[in-house]
Amino acid sequence: MMIRRIFVTFLIIMLTISSGCWDRRELDDLGIVNGIGIESAPGGKIRIIAQTLNTTAIVRGTGGGGAGTTFQKAYRNTVAEGNSLQDAIDNLTKVTPIERFFSHNNVVIVSEELARKRGIRDITDFLERNPELRLDPWLIIGRGSLVSLMDQPGRITLIPTQRINSYMKINKISASFAPLNVGQFIRLMQSPCCQPYTAVIETGPNESLSAEPGHDLASGVVPEPVNQIMVNGTAVFKEDKMVGWLNAAESRGLLWVRGEVKQGNINFPIPGEEEKSAETSILKSWSKIEPSIKDGQVSITVHIKVNTYLIEIQGNIDPEMTAALKRLEASQEAAISREIEATLKKAQGEYNADIFGFGEAIHRSYPAEWKQLEAQWDEVFPGLQVQIKVESSIRHTSLIEKPAEPAEE
Amino acid sequence: MIFRGMKRLKNISEKDGKINNGNISELLNNEILTPEQVKDVRVSSALEENLCFLQDLLGHNKDVIIRRILLGTSPHIASALIYIEGLVDKAILNNNIMKSLMIEIHEESCGSDPRHLREYLLKTALTVSNLKNTHQMNEIAISILSGDVVLMVEGVDDAVIINIRGHKEKAISEPESEVLVRGPREGFTETLETNISLVRRKLKSPNLSFDDMLIGKITLTEVSVVYLKGLASPDLVEEVKQRLQRIEIDGILESGYLEEFIEDNPYSPFPQMHHTERPDRIVAGLLEGRVAIMTDGTPFVLMVPAEITSFLTSPEDYYERYYLGTLILWVRYISFGISLVLPSFYIAITTFHQEMIPTRLLISIASYRQGLPFSTLLEALLMELTFEVLREAGTRLPRAVGQAVSIVGALVIGQAAVQAGIVSPLMVIIVAFTGIASFTNPSYNLGITMRFLRFPLMFLAGMLGLFGVMFGIVMIHIHVAQIRSFGLPYLSSLSPLHWSDLKDVLVRGPWWSMDTRPRELGERNRRRQVPGLKPSPPRADKVGGN
Structure with a gap:
C-alpha cells in the first residue's frame, strides 16, 4: 500500500515535470521585439530587421538632457539574412546574443519590392505557423529601404514601430488608408471571393525641421529628425502579390464600400459657387453591397448611407437653411460617389483585384450561381456593372448656423 | 501504572471504608494521580479520617486550607472547611459561612442525629446560594481544586460543597483579535462562568443549554458545549460531545488543543472550526444552529460546524448597511484570492x-x-520570507518596539532593497499588496492557511507556470470540496448549492429578506422571522387625517 502510494505520487510528479512547459525565461533575458521588417536580399535570401526595445531607456528616460547622462536609444535594430525567415531570425543572434521574443510584435513591415516580386505567401505562412507570433500585428507594406524606415524615431513616441502602430490605430480619424492585420490579411488572401489590401508607409522629409537650427534644444539631446515616417495610401494585392496602389482618396473609396469609414471629413464644392467648398465631418456611415443576377448578367449596387455635420464652410450660406442643406447634401453625395468611382476604376480597370468583396456578396446572395462564376471571376470582375447609391444627411451645422459676416459700413 | 494504582486504591477503599493514608502519599510520589482514581472512595463519618485523606490527596501545600471549627456549644461538633486560598471569595466565606456556622448557629438544632444536622446545615444555617452535598470523595477533590469550599462534619457521611468561587479575573474588554467599528465592544474572558454569562445575557432563552465536561487528566479543564435545544441538530450535539469525551490528554491550556482532537480532517491545512472572542459571533452562530465549545482558561470559544464562506464574513457585515456589507464581502473574497495566488500568478x-x-x-x-x-x-520567495519574518517579529515584540520593526521593515525592504538592486520595485508592490490583502481576512486561522499555501503555489508557478x-x-479545490466539518461540507451552500443560502454568501441580504436559517444547519427550525417584514412608507389611507 505504501509502495503503491509512493509510486502514484512519483507518477504525478513525473507527469507534471515531464509534460510541463520548461520554457522558463526571465524577463531581463528577453529582447522584446516590437516590429519586424522583411525584405528580400541578394541570392534569393530574406533579410529581417528586428526592432528590439531598450526597456531601461524607455522607462527611466533616455537621458533627458541632464548633465552627465548619456543618451540611450530606446530601441535597437538588428539585421540578419537567411534562406528562410526562421533562418534569418536565428542568424540575428549572431549579431546580438539575446533571445528574441515576438509575442509583443506590433507591426510586420514587408518591403514593396518583395511584395511585388516574390509575393508574401512564405511570410504569411511563417507568421501564422509560429506559436509565438500573433495574428494581430499590422501587416504593412514599406516603401524604400526598411532599415532607414525603421530607424526614424518619433519625437514623442520614440520607437518607430510603435509610431507606425499608432498611425494604424488612428486610421479611423482620417480614413485615408486601409490597414489590415496579419489575420485579416490572411483571411482575405485565402478567400476566393476577394483580394487583400493593406496600408503603405514610407519615409518623407520632416516638414517641421527648421532650416536654421538656431537653438540648442533641437540640436541637443534628441535632434529633430530629418525624415519622418508617413502613411501613404493603400497597397492592392492580387492573391499574395502586390499589384497596385491607391492614394488617400481612393483608399477612402475602398473603405466607403467596405463600410469602414468611421470618422473623417468630406470636402465638396458648394453648389452654385464652384470655387468655394464646404467641409463636413462624418458621424457614421453604413454600406450595403447588393448583387443581382438578371439573365446571367451580374450587377452590383452599393448602397452607402452617411450622416455628417457641417464643420467648415467657405463663403456664405443660404438663409433658407433646409434648402441650403439639401443642396449641400447632394453635392456631398456626388463627392463620395466620385471617390468610390475612382477606386472602382483602378481596381477593375488597372489591377483587376476585387478588394471590395463583391465576390463575397454574390457568394452569399447567389451561392448556386457563384459556383460557376468563381472560376471566371477574374474575367467577370473588370466588366462588372457597379451602381453607387449614396444617401447622405447633414445632421447639424455645429455651434453656429450662418458664418459671422463682417459688418458693412 | 495507573491501572495498577487504581487497583491498589480500590483495595484500600474496600477495607470497611478505612483509608490507609500511607498508600496515597506513596502513589502521588510515583505517578500522576487524578481525582477519577479515587472515584470509589466515599466520605466516611469520621471527620479526621476524611481530612487526613484529603490532606494526603491535595498535598501539604500552603494554599490548601483546612479550617477546623466547632459547631454549637453543647456538645461541640467538630467540623472543617476545606478550600484553596485565592480561589474563593473570602468576604462571602467569612460573612456567610464562618459567621453562620460559628456564631449564628442555634445550639438546640445541633442534635445528635447526623441526618438532622445535615438538613439543618443545608436548609437553614448556610446563607449561601449555591450548595450541594455529596459523598463522593473524587467530586469533593475536584470541587476543592476548582475553587469551591467543602464543609465536612463529624458524624455525617457526606460533605457540603459550597460554590463561592471568586478568583481574580480579567475584566471584560474589547477583543483584540477581532476589532469592529460597529458592534458590541465586549469580548470573552478567561473564566468560563463569565463567558457563559456573556452568552446568556444575549440569549435569554430556556432552550440555551450548557453541557459541561472535564477534559484533561491533570488540568481538569472545564469545557462547556453550548447549543440551542430545538435548533441545533441533536446528532450534531451528540457528535460534538462524543468527540470531546474521547480526549484523554493530561492538560488543556487553550481551545486549540481541543480543536486538533475533534476536527474531521487532521491533515488538512484548512481550519475546520471557528474560534472567536466575540460573544455576538457565538450567539449568531447558535441562532443558526451551530454548537459552541467553551473552554475554561481561554477567551477563544470554538464553534462548529464551519464552512469556508463563513470564515470570510465578519459580524460587522450584518451590523452595517447591507449594500456596504455586500461590497465589503466581495472585497474580502477578492483579497482572499489575491492573498493566495498573486505572487505565484506574477511569477508564472x-x-x-x-x-x-x-x-x-x-x-x-x-x-x-x-x-x-x-x-x-x-x-x-525572499521577499515573502522577509515579509513573514517582519510580520512575526511585529507580532511577538511588545507593542512599542513593534512599531520600530515596521519602520525598519518598510525602509529596509521597501527602499533599500530596491535601491541596492536586489529586488525589483514591482516585486515589492506584489508582496506588499499580497500582505495587505491577507489582512482583510476576518478569520485569523484561515489567514494563516493562505499564508502557508502561498508557498507551494509559488514553487509550482516557478516550475510550471500558470x-x-x-x-x-x-x-x-479538490481538497476543499472533499473535507467536511462535523458533517457539513466545507463548501456548503455553494456546493452542495442551496439557493436560499446564497443571501449570506454572494450578497449580504438585508435583514428583512433573510427569513430562513441556513439549510444544512437550521433544518429543524428553518424559519427565522415572519416573511414580509420589508419596511415601506405608510400607505396614504392609513396615515389618517389628510
Missing part, C-alpha cells in the same frame, strides 16, 4: 507567459528586472 506570468502582459507593462517590468541577481521565483498555478488551485 513573468517567467512563462510574457505574451499575456500588456506591452507597456511588460516594458516596465522588464526594465526593472534589468540587472537583478535573482530569478523571479527566488526574488519572490499550468502549475492552476494545478495547485485545482488540488486545493
Whole structure:
C-alpha cells in the first residue's frame, strides 16, 4: 500500500515535470521585439530587421538632457539574412546574443519590392505557423529601404514601430488608408471571393525641421529628425502579390464600400459657387453591397448611407437653411460617389483585384450561381456593372448656423 | 501504572471504608494521580479520617486550607472547611459561612442525629446560594481544586460543597483579535462562568443549554458545549460531545488543543472550526444552529460546524448597511484570492507567459528586472520570507518596539532593497499588496492557511507556470470540496448549492429578506422571522387625517 502510494505520487510528479512547459525565461533575458521588417536580399535570401526595445531607456528616460547622462536609444535594430525567415531570425543572434521574443510584435513591415516580386505567401505562412507570433500585428507594406524606415524615431513616441502602430490605430480619424492585420490579411488572401489590401508607409522629409537650427534644444539631446515616417495610401494585392496602389482618396473609396469609414471629413464644392467648398465631418456611415443576377448578367449596387455635420464652410450660406442643406447634401453625395468611382476604376480597370468583396456578396446572395462564376471571376470582375447609391444627411451645422459676416459700413 | 494504582486504591477503599493514608502519599510520589482514581472512595463519618485523606490527596501545600471549627456549644461538633486560598471569595466565606456556622448557629438544632444536622446545615444555617452535598470523595477533590469550599462534619457521611468561587479575573474588554467599528465592544474572558454569562445575557432563552465536561487528566479543564435545544441538530450535539469525551490528554491550556482532537480532517491545512472572542459571533452562530465549545482558561470559544464562506464574513457585515456589507464581502473574497495566488500568478506570468502582459507593462517590468541577481521565483520567495519574518517579529515584540520593526521593515525592504538592486520595485508592490490583502481576512486561522499555501503555489508557478498555478488551485479545490466539518461540507451552500443560502454568501441580504436559517444547519427550525417584514412608507389611507 505504501509502495503503491509512493509510486502514484512519483507518477504525478513525473507527469507534471515531464509534460510541463520548461520554457522558463526571465524577463531581463528577453529582447522584446516590437516590429519586424522583411525584405528580400541578394541570392534569393530574406533579410529581417528586428526592432528590439531598450526597456531601461524607455522607462527611466533616455537621458533627458541632464548633465552627465548619456543618451540611450530606446530601441535597437538588428539585421540578419537567411534562406528562410526562421533562418534569418536565428542568424540575428549572431549579431546580438539575446533571445528574441515576438509575442509583443506590433507591426510586420514587408518591403514593396518583395511584395511585388516574390509575393508574401512564405511570410504569411511563417507568421501564422509560429506559436509565438500573433495574428494581430499590422501587416504593412514599406516603401524604400526598411532599415532607414525603421530607424526614424518619433519625437514623442520614440520607437518607430510603435509610431507606425499608432498611425494604424488612428486610421479611423482620417480614413485615408486601409490597414489590415496579419489575420485579416490572411483571411482575405485565402478567400476566393476577394483580394487583400493593406496600408503603405514610407519615409518623407520632416516638414517641421527648421532650416536654421538656431537653438540648442533641437540640436541637443534628441535632434529633430530629418525624415519622418508617413502613411501613404493603400497597397492592392492580387492573391499574395502586390499589384497596385491607391492614394488617400481612393483608399477612402475602398473603405466607403467596405463600410469602414468611421470618422473623417468630406470636402465638396458648394453648389452654385464652384470655387468655394464646404467641409463636413462624418458621424457614421453604413454600406450595403447588393448583387443581382438578371439573365446571367451580374450587377452590383452599393448602397452607402452617411450622416455628417457641417464643420467648415467657405463663403456664405443660404438663409433658407433646409434648402441650403439639401443642396449641400447632394453635392456631398456626388463627392463620395466620385471617390468610390475612382477606386472602382483602378481596381477593375488597372489591377483587376476585387478588394471590395463583391465576390463575397454574390457568394452569399447567389451561392448556386457563384459556383460557376468563381472560376471566371477574374474575367467577370473588370466588366462588372457597379451602381453607387449614396444617401447622405447633414445632421447639424455645429455651434453656429450662418458664418459671422463682417459688418458693412 | 495507573491501572495498577487504581487497583491498589480500590483495595484500600474496600477495607470497611478505612483509608490507609500511607498508600496515597506513596502513589502521588510515583505517578500522576487524578481525582477519577479515587472515584470509589466515599466520605466516611469520621471527620479526621476524611481530612487526613484529603490532606494526603491535595498535598501539604500552603494554599490548601483546612479550617477546623466547632459547631454549637453543647456538645461541640467538630467540623472543617476545606478550600484553596485565592480561589474563593473570602468576604462571602467569612460573612456567610464562618459567621453562620460559628456564631449564628442555634445550639438546640445541633442534635445528635447526623441526618438532622445535615438538613439543618443545608436548609437553614448556610446563607449561601449555591450548595450541594455529596459523598463522593473524587467530586469533593475536584470541587476543592476548582475553587469551591467543602464543609465536612463529624458524624455525617457526606460533605457540603459550597460554590463561592471568586478568583481574580480579567475584566471584560474589547477583543483584540477581532476589532469592529460597529458592534458590541465586549469580548470573552478567561473564566468560563463569565463567558457563559456573556452568552446568556444575549440569549435569554430556556432552550440555551450548557453541557459541561472535564477534559484533561491533570488540568481538569472545564469545557462547556453550548447549543440551542430545538435548533441545533441533536446528532450534531451528540457528535460534538462524543468527540470531546474521547480526549484523554493530561492538560488543556487553550481551545486549540481541543480543536486538533475533534476536527474531521487532521491533515488538512484548512481550519475546520471557528474560534472567536466575540460573544455576538457565538450567539449568531447558535441562532443558526451551530454548537459552541467553551473552554475554561481561554477567551477563544470554538464553534462548529464551519464552512469556508463563513470564515470570510465578519459580524460587522450584518451590523452595517447591507449594500456596504455586500461590497465589503466581495472585497474580502477578492483579497482572499489575491492573498493566495498573486505572487505565484506574477511569477508564472513573468517567467512563462510574457505574451499575456500588456506591452507597456511588460516594458516596465522588464526594465526593472534589468540587472537583478535573482530569478523571479527566488526574488519572490525572499521577499515573502522577509515579509513573514517582519510580520512575526511585529507580532511577538511588545507593542512599542513593534512599531520600530515596521519602520525598519518598510525602509529596509521597501527602499533599500530596491535601491541596492536586489529586488525589483514591482516585486515589492506584489508582496506588499499580497500582505495587505491577507489582512482583510476576518478569520485569523484561515489567514494563516493562505499564508502557508502561498508557498507551494509559488514553487509550482516557478516550475510550471500558470499550468502549475492552476494545478495547485485545482488540488486545493479538490481538497476543499472533499473535507467536511462535523458533517457539513466545507463548501456548503455553494456546493452542495442551496439557493436560499446564497443571501449570506454572494450578497449580504438585508435583514428583512433573510427569513430562513441556513439549510444544512437550521433544518429543524428553518424559519427565522415572519416573511414580509420589508419596511415601506405608510400607505396614504392609513396615515389618517389628510
